[in-house]
Amino acid sequence: MQRILHFTAASVVVLLIAATNVTSQTPERPENEIEVRGVLSVPSGEASFSSNGAAGSVISFERDFDFRNELGFEIRFTHRTPNGKHKFQGSYGQTTWNRSTSLSRSFTFRGETFVANLDTAADLRLSNFRAMYAYRWGNEKFRIGPMADMGVISTRLNIEGTTNNGTRSGSGKITKFAATVGYDLDYDPTPHINIFNNLGAIAFQGERLFHVEGGMRVFVNRNFGFSGGYKAERYRVEKDDDFLKVVAHGPFFGGILRF
Secondary structure, eight states: OHHHHHHHHHHHHHHHHHHHTOOTTSOSSOOEEEEEEEEEEEEEEEEEOOBTTBOOOOEEIIIIIOOOOEEEEEEEEEEEOTTSSEEEEEEEEEEEEEEEEEOSSOEEETTEEEOTTSEEEEEEEEEEEEEEEEEOEEOSSEEEEEEEEEEEEEEEEEEEEEEBTEEEEEEEEEEEEEEEEEEEEEEEEETTEEEEEEEEEEEETTEEEEEEEEEEEEESSSSEEEEEEEEEEEEEEEETTEEEEEEEEEEEEEEEEEO
């Protein structure tokens, strides 16, 4: 998490420096944004990973590990056409949760049985790349319309601890192409304030994907501002007999450069 804090601080400094170099030729309403966020969230969910055809136990992130709040990061680029009807966005985000605990029960993961009442460490990582397009109706102050996005979701669970065969470790990872549909909203009551909301969801066979966020951007001048809000996401992905479900939610904050 310390590396993420250093990364976020350095990114904000870069945005501040870049903001001072924007020339007076910038349009009245800037079309592009670069935003760097810190995202604080706590996960819940469950996972099961088999080995050589032997089914694994269903592991609960709340019951078995009780992961705590962790700070992740997100970087995104947004382009809006001059009339605001078309919005394009690309983003990458990652959060890793870590926890060492004494297990309250035994369970099987990747063919190894981790024993109750003994120390076990786990880390859970969620990362995603997302490209979005939205077509919005409205006027210069209010825009809303349908949204579609696609990208790649990567989930990983590592566990290390004492098993009935001694100290062992195991790793389960699922990476999937993902797409959702929903809506996108922007409301600009003044040139210095933007209120936004975005939601996407889809269900396909056993997989369920959902994300939503809402918040406010406040611009101290034409080119630089700050953002804050709340987001939630739920991703259930499958691969063969394995599955991993992550439900995470929490506040976010960041800096924005417009040009």
